[in-house]
Amino acid sequence: MNDQQTQNCQNAAELIVPAEAVTAEFATKPIGIAEVCDRLERASSILLLTHTRPDADTLGSAFALRELMRALGKTCEVINDDDIPKRLKFIFGVDSLKPETLPDGFSPDLIVSVDISAVKLLGTLEPEYGARVDVAIDHHALGTPFAAETCMVPVGACGEIICDISKEFKRRGHPVMNRAAASALYAAICSDTGSFKFDSVTPETHIRLADLLEYGINHAEVARRLYDSRPVSQVRATGIAICALKFYCGGKLAVINFTKKMREDNNLTREDIDDIISLTRSIEGVEVGMSIKQADDDETLYKVSMRSNRVADVSQLCAKFGGGGHKRASGCTLNADSPDEAEARLVAVVSDELEVLMSEGAFDGADKV
Numbered sequence: 584m585n586d587q588q589t590q591n592c593q594n595a596a597e598l599i600v601p602a603e604a605v606t607a608e609f610a611t612k613p614i615g616i617a618e619v620c621d622r623l624e625r626a627s628s629i630l631l632l633t634h635t636r637p638d639a640d641t642l643g644s645a646f647a648l649r650e651l652m653r654a655l656g657k658t659c660e661v662i663n664d665d666d667i668p669k670r671l672k673f674i675f676g677v678d679s680l681k682p683e684t685l686p687d688g689f690s691p692d693l694i695v696s697v698d699i700s701a702v703k704l705l706g707t708l709e710p711e712y713g714a715r716v717d718v719a720i721d722h723h724a725l726g727t728p729f730a731a732e733t734c735m736v737p738v739g740a741c742g743e744i745i746c747d748i749s750k751e752f753k754r755r756g757h758p759v760m761n762r763a764a765a766s767a768l769y770a771a772i773c774s775d776t777g778s779f780k781f782d783s784v785t786p787e788t789h790i791r792l793a794d795l796l797e798y799g800i801n802h803a804e805v806a807r808r809l810y811d812s813r814p815v816s817q818v819r820a821t822g823i824a825i826c827a828l829k830f831y832c833g834g835k836l837a838v839i840n841f842t843k844k845m846r847e848d849n850n851l852t853r854e855d856i857d858d859i860i861s862l863t864r865s866i867e868g869v870e871v872g873m874s875i876k877q878a879d880d881d882e883t884l885y886k887v888s889m890r891s892n893r894v895a896d897v898s899q900l901c902a903k904f905g906g907g908g909h910k911r912a913s914g915c916t917l918n919a920d921s922p923d924e925a926e927a928r929l930v931a932v933v934s935d936e937l938e939v940l941m942s943e944g945a946f947d948g949a950d951k952v
C-alpha cells in the first residue's frame with residue numbers, strides 16, 4: 584500500500600474557495616509563459632510565495648524557479664508561512680522558509696506566487712502580501728484570482744509550468760536549470776499527479792519528465808524520499824485508521840472517524856494522520872472515501888476530507904456543508920456534539936447521493952478501463 588501518493592495536490596484542493604464564496608469581482612490579467620519570462624527577466628529582486636500546508640508541488644516549483652533566477656544573477660527568495668513537513672525537507676534542505684528567514688534589507692521588485700489558487704492559501708502571509716502579488720503562476724482551473732496578472736495553465740502540476748518557463752529561458756539563451764532544480768521539479772510533478780496515477784497526466788507531462796531525467800537526477804531517490812521513508816508514528820496511525828474503517832452503502836462508502844482521543848492515546852501529530860484519507864478510496868469497491876478528524880482546540884469541530892474514484896462529485900457533497908474543492912477531492916468542516924453524530928450526518932448525505940447514482944445506473948460499466 585502506498586497511501587501517501589495522493590496526499591499533496593488533493594489536500595491543497597480542499598482549500599480551494601468555492602466559487603459562491605467569492606463576493607467581490609476581481610480583475611486579473613491572464614498572461615502566458617512568455618510574458619511571465621518577460622516579467623522575471625526585467626526584475627532584479629524577486630520574492631516567491633508558496634502555499635500554507637506546503638506540498639512538494641509548491642516547494643519544488645519555488646525551489647526550481649529560485650535556482651533559475653539566481654542563475655540569471657538575480658536576487659531571489661522563497662517564503663512559506665508554515666512548518667516544512669519532515670519528508671519534504673530534502674527539497675530546500677532547510678527547516679524553515681518563514682518570513683523571518685529573509686535576508687535583512689531584502690526588498691523585492693517582483694512578487695510571484697506559485698501553486699496558489701486563492702489568496703487564503705497564503706495563510707499567515709496574507710495580511711502582508713495578499714494584495715501585493717504581481718504574478719500568480721498556477722495550474723488550478725477553479726482558482727479564485729487574486730494577483731495583478733495570472734499565468735494559469737491547467738496541467739497536472741505547477742512544476743510542469745516551471746518546466747515550460749525553464750524551456751523558454753533556454754530558448755532565450757539563458758543558463759539551463761541545474762540538477763537540484765530538476766530533482767525538485769520531478770518531486771513536484773510526481774507528487775501532484777499522484778505518481779502519474781491521476782487523470783491530469785498527459786503525453787506532455789511525460790515529455791517534461793523525460794527532459795528532467797536528462798539532467799541526471801536520481802529520480803528513484805526522490806520517489807523514496809516522497810513515499811518510502813515514513814515515520815514510524817505515521818505507520819502506526821495507518822494501522823489505527825485501518826482498524827477504525829467502517830463501510831456503508833454495500834461497501835461503496837468507506838469512513839475513518841479519527842477522534843481526538845485516538846490521537847492523544849497514541850501520541851500522534853497532525854502530520855501523522857494527514858494522509859489517512861487516501862487509505863479509504865484505495866479499497867476495492869469503494870466509490871467515496873471519507874475521513875473525519877476532530878479538532879484539537881475545539882472538540883465540537885470536525886474536519887472532513889472526501890475522495891471519489893470514478894463517478895460521485897464530492898465537491899457537491901462537501902458544498903452541502905459549506906466546503907468545496909474538486910470533483911474527486913474535496914473537504915469541509917462541521918460542528919457536532921460527538922464524533923458519532925458528525926459521522927451520522929455526513930454518512931446520511933453521502934449515502935443518499937450514492938443511492939441516487941446507483942438507481943441511475945451510474946456505476947454500470949465503471950469498471951471498464
Ligand SMILES: [Mn+2]
Pocket residue numbers: 592595640641698722740741775
Ligand atoms: Mn499543485
